[in-house]
Amino acid sequence: MSNIKPLPGTEIYIDTKKRRVYTTNLLPGKTHFMERLRRDQGKEFREWDPTRSKLAAAVMKGAPQVTIKKGDIILYLGISHGYTASFISDIIGDEGIIFGVDSAPRVVRDALLLSRERKNIIPILADASHLTTYLSRICAVDVLYQDVAQKKQVDIFLENCRICLKPGGMGFLAVKARSIDVKKPAKQLFEEARRRIEKEFKITDFRVLDPLEKDHCMIMIKK
Ligand SMILES: C[S@@+](CC[C@H](N)C(=O)[O-])C[C@H]1O[C@@H](n2cnc3c(N)ncnc32)[C@H](O)[C@@H]1O
Known part of the structure; x- marks a missing residue:
């Protein structure tokens, strides 16, 4: 009997025995990051490394709320x-869209190459702290996922959730403590981020990602 089971209500799969995370490959036979492929139950699964992706780390740490669905529109x-976007691309399928913002031209070039194969990814070269520079190129989204390792990461998240996230939409903030402050204890910084966010949005889950992602946590909200 197969050990790969879907997380209830999600398109994410877990190998309960080996503690591995998978998505079903949108492009069977194709890999982009040397990830392992596995055939099981007549499907092809892509292995999602939780030490390379904070979203996979949150899943491994037991987050139950990663209910990104087929057809969802994502602001990343x-x-x-x-x-990580390539695995979200598997989850949302051909009907979904990922607007993928990054301020570094070198990585956006790589994301552009990926988007030639994965047609549901639209890379955008822009600074997430200047929403007006990309607002006209996106639409209201079902999910906002943020992993920018920036001092002002909470402000960026709040602003983007206020303007871009649909009512009822979900937000995921990967907080990197060391980008906010190099000296303060991570636990204190996570608590400060939580307190600021819960003034505006309902926090549905919170996971510290150590040791998979050191000094990181994931805060999940519902608008
Ligand atoms: C930790 S990496 C993201 C890894 C990626 N989320 C993944 O899991 O595959 C952080 C990224 O944020 C980008 N970044 C930092 N500040 C930014 C900003 N103000 N606006 C947009 N992107 C930013 C960096 O260029 C970098 O590519």
């Missing part, structure tokens, strides 16, 4: 080379 702030 800090898409970088597109590692």
Whole structure:
């Protein structure tokens, strides 16, 4: 019997025995990041490394709220080379869209190459702290995912959730403590971020991602 089971209500799969995370490959036979492929139950699964992706780390740490669905429209702030985005691309399928913003031209070039194969990814070269520079190129989104490793990461998240996220939409903020302050304890910085966010949005889940992602946490909200 197969050990790969879907997380209830999600398109994310877990190998309960080996503690591995998977999505079903939107482009069977194709890999982009040397990820392992596995055939099981007549499907092809892509292995999602939780030490390379804070979203996969949150899943491994037991987050139950990662209910990104087929057809969802995503605003991804800090898409970088597109590692995590490629797995979200599997989850949302051909009907979904990822608007992937990043301020570094070198990584946006890689994301552009990825988007030639994964047609549901639209890379955008822009600074997430200047929403007006990309607002006209996106639409209201079902999910906002942010991983920008910036001092003002909470402000960026709040502003983008206020303007871009649909009512009822979900927000995921990967907080990197060391980008906010190099000296303060991570736990204190996570608590400060939580307190600021819960003044405006309902926090649905909170996970510290250590040791998979050191000094990081994931805050999930519902608008
Ligand atoms: C930790 S990496 C993201 C990794 C990626 N989320 C993944 O899991 O595959 C952080 C990214 O945020 C981008 N970034 C930092 N500040 C930004 C800003 N103000 N606006 C947009 N992108 C930013 C960096 O260029 C970098 O690519």
